[in-house]
Amino acid sequence: MDATHEVFNQPAALTNYNVFATNRPLRDALRFNAPGLDTAELERLGQTLGSSEMQQHSRLANVHTPQLHTHDRVGRRVDVVEFHPSYHALMALATGTGLHGTPWAGGAHAHVRRAAGFTLFTEMEPSTLCPISMTYAVTPALQGNPAIAAEWGPRLTSRAYDPRFVPAAQKGGVTMGMGMTEKQGGSDVRANTTQATRDGRDAWGERYRLVGHKWFFSAPMCDAFLVLAQAPSGLSCFFLPRWLPDGTVNALRIQRLKDKLGNKANASSEVEFHGAHAWLVGEEGRGVPQILEMGTLTRLDCALGTTGLMRQALAQALNHTSQRSAFGKPLIDQPLMRNVLADLALESEAATALSLRLARAFDGGSDEREALMRRLLTPVAKFWVCKRGSHFAQEAMECLGGNGYVEEGGEGMLARIYREIPLNSIWEGAGNIMALDLLRALRKGGAMADALDAELAPARGAHTAFDRFAASLPARIDEASAETDARRLAQDVALAVQAALLRQHAPEPVFDAFCRSRLAGDWGHAFGTLPSGVDFDSIIARAMPH
Numbered sequence: 001m002d003a004t005h006e007v008f009n010q011p012a013a014l015t016n017y018n019v020f021a022t023n024r025p026l027r028d029a030l031r032f033n034a035p036g037l038d039t040a041e042l043e044r045l046g047q048t049l050g051s052s053e054m055q056q057h058s059r060l061a062n063v064h065t066p067q068l069h070t071h072d073r074v075g076r077r078v079d080v081v082e083f084h085p086s087y088h089a090l091m092a093l094a095t096g097t098g099l100h101g102t103p104w105a106g107g108a109h110a111h112v113r114r115a116a117g118f119t120l121f122t123e124m125e126p127s128t129l130c131p132i133s134m135t136y137a138v139t140p141a142l143q144g145n146p147a148i149a150a151e152w153g154p155r156l157t158s159r160a161y162d163p164r165f166v167p168a169a170q171k172g173g174v175t176m177g178m179g180m181t182e183k184q185g186g187s188d189v190r191a192n193t194t195q196a197t198r199d200g201r202d203a204w205g206e207r208y209r210l211v212g213h214k215w216f217f218s219a220p221m222c223d224a225f226l227v228l229a230q231a232p233s234g235l236s237c238f239f240l241p242r243w244l245p246d247g248t249v250n251a252l253r254i255q256r257l258k259d260k261l262g263n264k265a266n267a268s269s270e271v272e273f274h275g276a277h278a279w280l281v282g283e284e285g286r287g288v289p290q291i292l293e294m295g296t297l298t299r300l301d302c303a304l305g306t307t308g309l310m311r312q313a314l315a316q317a318l319n320h321t322s323q324r325s326a327f328g329k330p331l332i333d334q335p336l337m338r339n340v341l342a343d344l345a346l347e348s349e350a351a352t353a354l355s356l357r358l359a360r361a362f363d364g365g366s367d368e369r370e371a372l373m374r375r376l377l378t379p380v381a382k383f384w385v386c387k388r389g390s391h392f393a394q395e396a397m398e399c400l401g402g403n404g405y406v407e408e409g410g411e412g413m414l415a416r417i418y419r420e421i422p423l424n425s426i427w428e429g430a431g432n433i434m435a436l437d438l439l440r441a442l443r444k445g446g447a448m449a450d451a452l453d454a455e456l457a458p459a460r461g462a463h464t465a466f467d468r469f470a471a472s473l474p475a476r477i478d479e480a481s482a483e484t485d486a487r488r489l490a491q492d493v494a495l496a497v498q499a500a501l502l503r504q505h506a507p508e509p510v511f512d513a514f515c516r517s518r519l520a521g522d523w524g525h526a527f528g529t530l531p532s533g534v535d536f537d538s539i540i541a542r543a544m545p546h
């Protein structure tokens with residue numbers, strides 16, 4: 001085709017940059033939540049993640065989606081999923097950087113460090129993080145079976161990535177998944193119909209045979225899963241490996257893979273258990289609290305993941321608008337666009353602050369206040385950060401105009417983010433379930449209210465809007481029982497904690513604009529409605545990815 005024109009005023013892609021070094025809000029949140037943390041590994045990860053090579057892997061893993069093979073050439077069942085080499089490159093980077101089980105091996109600020117790495121990785125490719133997140137989350141729940149925890153613990157913390165479909169004993173590192181959701185009930189797992197029948201006892205404890213199904217069963221090539229099934233004493237948690245200790249394949253059949261809106265690189269399957277062997281984890285009849293120890297951590301990751309996606313969407317919006325001109329000047333210099341970008345930057349930084357704060361609570365061990373913060377902020381952050389994500393992605397996409405809606409190239413990342421981001425709000429407990437879980441947490445009474453009060457204390461007196469907003473919370477928490485109001489309460493606890501954190505580790509213009517808009521209500525219902533007088537310049541300069 002003959003060229004009819006010169007191509008100009010089209011921004012260069014955001015590539016070959018350090019995703020960590022350029023993220024000032026994340027670095028400040030890290031300094032606050034993990035003082036003295038050695039960030040050298042995060043610096044290296046940030047450089048790798050921002051490279052054109054990893055961006056290419058991310059694109060390819062999402063274009064060449066996983067393929068299910070139920071049978072081999074001669075008709076034997078195989079039940080394996082085949083992935084593109086780029087998927088394996090991403091998984092190897094995630095495990096090699098310790099984004100899976102490594103915090104359980106110990107070390108100062110291990111969960112915060114890993115949380116920062118997880119958000120950075122999400123900026124580039126979120127769907128491979130599904131098995132990575134589940135592998136991170138499983139360790140506390142697995143303690144319910146000490147024999148299995150002792151044998152599998154070192155494999156779960158190993159940084160080796162070994163995708164071979166062979167018994168775990170032959171592998172340097174493993175991944176684990178979870179199976180709760182069935183056709184007739186997902187949020188209400190008590191409706192599970194999968195049956196567990198006692199089958200004897202061995203070195204791994206009480207053994208059962210499982211018959212039934214799971215309607216959503218992500219990353220089925222994981223080496224083992226925690227699943228729920230009905231045992232004689234009620235719903236129970238089981239360890240179900242893909243290979244049995246005798247070296248044969250367990251009776252798990254992958255029926256098909258889900259055709260999903262986004263999250264394309266990750267395989268999410270439907271499975272059946274045909275008398276599959278599984279071992280009891282925890283007590284019979286106590287399956288829900290047992291597996292929720294895993295669910296709590298995957299909920300943390302939903303907030304962290306959304307934080308990363310928001311940051312990348314913002315970075316793309318800033319990159320584009322700083323290079324694209326319309327009506328005589330760069331878009332980033334147009335006053336109304338500055339309002340949109342600054343508003344997005346505030347939201348992104350507030351998400352970063354809340355997610356990292358929650359991650360710190362998991363470094364808190366037996367500290368009573370940190371335990372209360374884990375209980376309080378997990379549903380709050382999962383609800384609020386994930387809820388804001390979809391709206392955020394749409395607005396960031398719009399900053400790129402038509403290019404934002406196109407899948408191709410570096411900016412195509414925004415289309416991928418837009419398709420991915422609602423997932424974090426749905427899985428691991430959808431929005432209403434999180435808001436209702438907050439009500440349950442608040443029933444703990446005074447101790448929880450006191451812990452929240454202490455969390456907000458450092459910002460008291462710093463802004464009249466904050467003081468008024470924070471003062472209204474205790475009475476609402478005391479009366480927190482009406483399910484109808486649960487979302488409003490979750491939102492407002494999130495906003496108050498975000499503001500208190502911004503006061504402590506963000507510059508004054510960020511804190512002030514957040515309080516005026518989110519707490520005092522001097523704001524509209526769409527992004528880009530900050531009041532005039534906000535320090536747009538400082539907020540945007542701080543958010544720039546270059």
Ligand SMILES: Cc1cc2nc3c(=O)[nH]c(=O)nc-3n(C[C@H](O)[C@H](O)[C@H](O)COP(=O)(O)OP(=O)(O)OC[C@H]3O[C@@H](n4cnc5c(N)ncnc54)[C@H](O)[C@@H]3O)c2cc1C
Nearest residue numbers: 178179180181185186187216217218427428429430432433
């Ligand atoms: C891509 C993908 C991968 C997944 N992978 C896994 C996996 O690996 N393992 C696994 O176990 N599950 C997995 N899930 C399932 C996911 O966790 C569930 O879809 C989710 O928990 C919701 O359950 P549900 O789909 O049955 O919806 P429902 O439980 O039917 O809920 C529908 C809606 O009703 C709301 N709702 C429910 N109860 C109440 C109430 N009492 N009051 C008010 N509102 C209520 C919910 O918030 C939700 O918005 C996956 C889902 C997706 C989309």
